[in-house]
Amino acid sequence: xxxxxxxxxxxxxxxxxxxxxxxxxxxxxxxxxxxxxxxxxxxxxxxxxxxxxxxxxxxxxxxxxxxxxxxxxxxxxxxxxxxxxxxxxxxxxxxxxxxxxxxxxxxxxxxxxxxxxxxxxxxxxxxxxxxxxxxxxxxxxxxxxxxxxxxxxxxxxxxxxxxxxxxxxxxxxxxxxxxxxxxxxxxxxxxxxxxxxxxxxxxxxxxxxxxxxxxxxxxxxxxxxxxxxxxxxxxxxxxxxxxxxxxxxxxxxxxxxxxxxxxxxxxxxxxxxxxxxxxxxxxxxxxxxxxxxxxxxxxxxxxxxxxxxxxxxxxxxxxxxxxxxxxxxxxxxxxxxxxxxxxxxxxxxxxxxxxxxxxxxxxxxxxxxxxxxxxxxxxxxxxxxxxxxxxxxxxxxxxxxxxxxxxxxxxxxxxxxxxxxxxxxxxxxxxxxxxxxxxxxxxxxxxxxxxxxxxxxxxxxxxxxxxxxxxxxxxxxxxxxxxxxxxxxxxxxxxxxxxxxxxxxxxxxxxxxxxxxxxxxxxxxxxxxxxxxxxxxxxxxxxxxxxxxxxxxxxxxxxxxxxxxxxxxxxxxxxxxxxxxxxxxxxxxxxxxxxxxxxxxxxxxxxxxxxxxxxxxxxxxxxxxxxxxxxxxxxxxxxxxxxxxxxxxxxxxxxxxxxxxxxxxxxxxxxxxxxxxxxxxxxxxxxxxxxxxxxxxxxxxxxxxxxxxxxxxxxxxxxxxxxxxxxxxxxxxxxxxxxxxxxxxxxxxxxxxxxxxxxxxxxxxxxxxxxxxxxxxxxx
Numbered sequence: 151x152x153x154x155x156x157x158x159x160x161x162x163x164x165x166x167x168x169x170x171x172x173x174x175x176x177x178x179x180x181x182x183x184x185x186x187x188x189x190x191x192x193x194x195x196x197x198x199x200x201x202x203x204x205x206x207x208x209x210x211x212x213x214x215x216x217x218x219x220x221x222x223x224x225x226x227x228x229x230x231x232x233x234x235x236x237x238x239x240x241x242x243x244x245x246x247x248x249x250x251x252x253x254x255x256x257x258x259x260x261x262x263x264x265x266x267x268x269x270x271x272x273x274x275x276x277x278x279x280x281x282x283x284x285x286x287x288x289x290x291x292x293x294x295x296x297x298x299x300x301x302x303x304x305x306x307x308x309x310x311x312x313x314x315x316x317x318x319x320x321x322x323x324x325x326x327x328x329x330x331x332x333x334x335x336x337x338x339x340x341x342x343x344x345x346x347x348x349x350x351x352x353x354x355x356x357x358x359x360x361x362x363x364x365x366x367x368x369x370x371x372x373x374x375x376x377x378x379x380x381x382x383x384x385x386x387x388x389x390x391x392x393x394x395x396x397x398x399x400x401x402x403x404x405x406x407x408x409x410x411x412x413x414x415x416x417x418x419x420x421x422x423x424x425x426x427x428x429x430x431x432x433x434x435x436x437x438x439x440x441x442x443x444x445x446x447x448x449x450x451x452x453x454x455x456x457x458x459x460x461x462x463x464x465x466x467x468x469x470x471x472x473x474x475x476x477x478x479x480x481x482x483x484x485x486x487x488x489x490x491x492x493x494x495x496x497x498x499x500x501x502x503x504x505x506x507x508x509x510x511x512x513x514x515x516x517x518x519x520x521x522x523x524x525x526x527x528x529x530x531x532x533x534x535x536x537x538x539x540x541x542x543x544x545x546x547x548x549x550x551x552x553x554x555x556x557x558x559x560x561x562x563x564x565x566x567x568x569x570x571x572x573x574x575x576x577x578x579x580x581x582x583x584x585x586x587x588x589x590x591x592x593x594x595x596x597x598x599x600x601x602x603x604x605x606x607x608x609x610x611x612x613x614x615x616x617x618x619x620x621x622x623x624x625x626x627x628x629x630x631x632x633x634x635x636x637x638x639x640x641x642x643x644x645x646x647x648x649x650x651x652x653x654x655x656x657x658x659x660x661x662x663x664x665x666x667x668x669x670x671x672x673x674x675x676x677x678x679x680x681x682x683x684x685x686x687x688x689x690x691x692x693x694x695x696x697x698x699x700x701x702x703x704x705x706x707x708x709x710x711x712x713x714x715x716x717x718x719x720x721x722x723x724x725x726x727x728x729x730x731x732x733x734x735x736x737x738x739x740x741x742x743x744x745x746x747x748x749x750x751x752x753x754x755x756x757x758x759x760x761x762x763x764x765x766x767x768x769x770x771x772x773x774x775x776x777x778x779x780x781x782x783x784x785x786x787x788x789x790x791x792x793x794x795x796x797x798x799x800x801x802x803x804x805x806x807x808x809x810x811x812x813x814x815x816x817x818x819x820x821x822x823x824x825x826x827x828x829x830x831x832x833x834x835x836x837x838x839x840x841x842x843x844x845x846x847x848x849x850x851x852x853x854x855x856x857x858x859x860x861x862x863x864x865x866x867x868x869x870x871x872x873x874x875x876x877x878x879x880x881x882x883x884x885x886x887x888x889x890x891x892x893x894x895x896x897x898x899x900x901x902x903x904x905x906x907x908x909x910x911x912x913x914x915x916x917x918x919x920x921x922x923x924x925x926x927x928x929x930x
Contacts, residue, residue, distance in 0.1 A: 152427075156419025156471040160412050163475035170356055170469050177363035187370035188288035188378060195444065197707040198681065202699025203284070205616040209650045209657025216252075216284050217291070218701070219314020220277040221245065221298065222597040223256070224604075226307035228273045229265060237303050241310070242278050244301050248294060250286065254279040263643070266604035275604030282316070288376040291316045299593065313597025313610075315585060329384075329841030333391055336840070340833035341399075345481040349398050349473050354390025357465035361386050361458030368457070374450030377852060381451065382458040384856075385790060388841045389433065389797075390462035392834040393426040394470050396801060399830045401474055402481060411478040415471045423467045428901065429800045430463035432730065433793030439723045440789060443715050445708075448782055452789065546828030550821040553874060554881040561882070564874035568866065571754035574761050580713055581778030582705040584610060584668040587851045589773055602667070608642050611668025613677065614700035615660040615685070620693045625649060627692045628658065634688035640665055640676040660696075668702045669777050677706050709781040716785055723789065724749065727796060733901045734800070735807055737888050743879050744803070747871050748795040752788060755863035759783070763855050774851050783855055791863040794838070798872060802827050806880070807888070816887060820880045824872075835868030 159166050194200040221242070225234050239257050246253040256264035256276035265276040280298075282291065295317030302310040330351065337347035365382050368374070400422035404414035437459065440452030474481070541547055553560045586602075588595035601609050615631075628647040635644035643663040649655030662680075666672040677698055685696045724745055731741030759779060761767050766776030806823030810816055842864065845857025880887050890898075 152424055152467070153416040153420035155467060156423065157412060157416040159419075159468050159471035160415040160475040163472035166468060166472035167476075170360075170465070174356065174359045174363070177360060177367075181363050181366050184367060184370060186287070186289055186366045186379075188366075188374050188376045189285075189369075189447075194704055194707060195711060197704075197711060198697050199699040199704035199707045202614065202616045202697035202703070205618055205657055205697060206614065206659065206699070209616070209618065210659065216281045217286060217314075217316050218279055218281045219312070219317050220597060220601060220609075221253075221280055222309075222311045222313055222600045222604075223276045223278070224271070224309040224311075224600055225274055225305075229256075229276050230273060234305060234308060237305055238308070238310075241301060241303055245278075245280065245298055248297060250282050251294060252281045254281075269604070271604040275600055277313075277601055277605075277609070280314075280317075286316075292319075295319065309596075309600070311597035311600060312593045313585065313601065314594060318585070318588065318592060318594040328844040328847065329387055329837075332840035332844070333837045336833055336836050337395070340829060341402075343402075343481060345477050346398055346402065349470060349477065349481070350391045350394035352473065353394040353465045353470045354387055354462055356469055357390045357462030358383055358386040358458060360465070361461030364457050364461070365454040368453070369450070372450050372453065373446035374454055375447055377850065378451055378454040380850075380853060381786070381856065382454045384841065384845065385455050386458035386462050388838045388860075389430065389459055389794065390465065391837050391841075392797065393430060393462060393466040395834055395837075396426055396830060397422045397466055397470055398474075398481070405479065405482060411474065415474050418474075419467055419471055425800055425804060426466050427463060428730075428734070429793075429797035430459055430466075432727065432796045432800075433459050433790070434463075435726060436723050436789040436793035436796075439719055439726075440785060442719050442722060443712065443785070445712070447708075448712070448785065451782065451786060455786075455790070541822060541825045544825050544828075547821050547825035549873065550824040550877045553877045554817055554820065557878040557881040560874050560878040564870045564878070565750070567870055568750045568754045571757045571866075572750065574757040574765070575753050577764070578756065578760050578784075579671065579764060579778045580709045580781040580784070581669060581671075581674065582709070582780055583777035583851055586610070586667060586669070587775055587777050589849050592849070606642050606663070606665060607667035607670070608664035608673070611664065611673065611702040612700060613662040613664065613680075613698060613703055615662060615680075615696050616657065616699055617659075617689075617694050617696040618657050619649075619655055623655075623692070623694065625655065625658075628694070630692075631660070631685065631688045631696060634684050635660065635662060638676075638679065638684050640672060640679070664702075668705070671778075673702060674706055677703055712781040712785065719785060720788060723792060727792065730901070731796070731799070732890075732894075733898045735803055735888075736890050736895060736898070738890050738894070739883055740803060740887050743883075744796075744799050747875050747879075748792055748799070748867070751795065751866045751871050752791050752863055754866050755787065755791065755859050756784060758862045759787075759855060759859045762858055763851075772846060772854055773849075774854065777851070780852055780855065783852070783859065787856070787859045787863070790860060791867075794864060795867045795871070798831055798835070798867060801831060802872060802876065810888065816884050817881060820877050824877055831868060831872065835864050838864040839868075 194203075223229065223238055225231065225238075227234060229235060229238070235257060239255065242253050242255045242257070245251060246255075254264070255261050255278050261278075264278070266272050266274065282294065286294075295312055296319075298312045298317065299319075302312075333351060334347055337350065338344065341347065362379050362383050365374070365379055369378065397418050401414050401418040404417045405411070409417065434456045437452045437456040440448050443449070585594045585598040586607075588598070590596070590599075598610050615635075625647065632644070632646050635641055641662055642665045645661040647658045647660060650657045650659075664670075664673050664676050666676070680698050685698070689696055728741045728745050731744055732738060735741065762769060762772070763774065764776060764779055766774075769775055802823060805827050806819050809819035809822045813819060839861045842857050842860035845853050845860070848854060848857070
């Protein structure tokens with residue numbers, strides 16, 4: 151079926167390409183007309199902060215329960231200067247007139263405490279609290295932030311900063327451009343062919359175009375965080391190039407074997423394409439496993455990333471064979487003009503990614519080289535084909551034999567490195583970082599620093615306490631709450647009880663300012679103390695249940711909720727992956743050690759994330775400070791990295807198993823399999839590392855965090871796991887690698903990831919006898 155799909159796409163290549171182009175254009179036009187609905191907030195399950203927001207919505211009409219952010223004002227002459235005050239009041243009035251915007255001005259009678267009263271900045275720093283509805287889409291909040299900055303008057307000696315993450319300026323990512331540039335260089339170095347380089351990149355871009363467009367449209371009906379499309383784009387670029395690369399590599403092998411372009415395409419899709427579909431499905435399953443968490447925020451991330459991966463898979467088995475039909479045998483021909491033009495295009499992309507205008511002249515130069523190259527003999531000449539040494543003389547083969555001759559030492563060295571890197575995981579602290587980790591070039595960071603200077607760090611993350619009042623409740627009974635808050639360590643300022651109605655109140659709220667920053671561990675302990683001790687004691691016998699809510703409390707609740715469900719997600723993904731690999735390789739030990747090795751390499755990547763982003767080691771180089779790790783990051787990293795590591799596992803082990811079934815020699819099969827897949831896996835992993843590593847150039851801390859986690863995980867997996875642990879453990883286990891109980895072999899479904907019609911003829915052997923003379927089924 152897959153072979154026929156490849157042949158059909160090859161034969162009707164013009165129609166396939168036209169359909170893909172039409173779909174991309176149609177989706178792009180639809181996105182332009184409909185827009186996006188990415189959210190800056192996340193929905194919560196039935197936790198205390200969520201119930202508190204409900205009280206605020208019902209009792210106060212949402213006032214105090216929406217998304218809030220400060221506009222921070224600083225005047226060298228003092229805020230009581232009549233001219234300064236008049237202009238600032240006029241500005242805040244204009245902001246208050248924006249749609250769905252409510253402003254609590256420091257110049258109103260109720261806003262006197264919003265002007266700094268103590269310290270060197272007394273009377274010079276103030277803040278206006280801006281509130282918008284919690285369900286405001288990301289792009290709408292961005293537009294409001296832009297309008298607020300545009301309305302700000304230019305007053306001599308006055309600084310106006312629009313704070314908060316919801317209004318922070320969003321810079322479209324450009325790091326994927328650098329990833330493309332590095333992919334061009336790596337592919338040319340690895341395969342020496344411009345077309346062999348261009349086909350994977352073109353296929354990946356087409357799949358990403360479709361996937362990200364669909365994700366953007368779905369954001370209007372599903373809850374998706376504002377960085378979903380960025381993450382989906384980066385993941386799609388990495389896996390899309392990898393998947394197409396595996397297929398193009400197999401296509402070239404079939405051409406070398408003497409097949410026609412049509413035959414080679416069919417075989418490539420039926421073998422490498424089949425493995426791509428299985429590996430990609432594993433990634434999609436891992437990502438969709440996030441649906442088990444039960445949170446819209448996480449569900450949106452999983453769905454968004456999985457759709458993009460699925461689109462790149464579809465492009466690899468439909469669009470790529472059509473493009474191979476156009477390229478045919480020219481995929482083996484590389485001329486000097488093509489190499490030079492490709493290098494100039496890569497330099498142009500680097501210039502765009504780094505913002506270096508001088509490098510952008512390389513693109514016109516590339517066009518000139520391609521045009522003029524048709525008339526210059528040297529540029530028109532072909533590069534000599536690369537010599538392919540016998541597999542026994544290749545470096546990967548020799549390396550595998552070296553590891554196999556010293557399996558215990560190799561296993562010990564590899565495990566030692568991974569375990570040492572994984573140790574910091576035991577200190578992992580989940581939580582949300584605040585604007586104090588933003589770049590100092592941003593309004594949000596400057597507003598954060600000004601607010602901390604004038605009032606204290608806790609003003610960047612106030613707590614809201616809300617309660618419904620039973621009928622007949624005497625407000626004086628709440629004086630005990632006021633007194634308890636005033637006596638609680640860690641609280642800088644607490645307002646008295648604020649009823650929603652002075653005559654017949656049905657709800658009440660308090661505004662509490664901690665002494666510590668929102669991301670500080672002490673703030674988390676304060677919230678816990680208020681909930682467990684302070685408020686229960688203060689309201690005993692009153693029938694009033696005071697709920698701690700607000701953005702800081704909801705972040706804490708989100709973290710705790712997610713932390714309890716992460717182990718469930720890990721267990722389901724690990725179990726499902728084990729069962730799939732067992733069905734593919736007809737083995738019990740191979741999938742067991744694959745799952746273990748992937749798990750320990752991911753733990754090592756987590757350890758590096760903790761060291762850099764939580765402990766702050768080397769953080770100054772990345773422009774970040776120490777902060778907790780966002781609670782959804784380990785979840786998403788696990789889903790992506792585990793799926794990607796399964797990709798390499800499938801491509802490597804399927805080749806090893808193929809050689810083992812052909813020869814019955816486990817040691818030789820390991821060396822041959824490693825040698826035959828080393829170049830393509832190394833190139834694929836290198837592309838992933840550079841693409842994910844380019845995340846570090848983004849300004850967003852979360853994107854940088856993903857970059858370190860993903861790049862280090864792929865690097866560790868492609869080096870220590872694939873080059874040390876796999877050959878060492880397979881050598882130590884010998885024929886036991888392929889042991890599977892007969893009863894289990896009968897009930898497991900057969901999953902063919904290599905295309906059985908194209909696997910070399912198997913020997914007339916049904917079983918192998920191990921060193922202890924036990925009968926061990928090979929499986930088929």
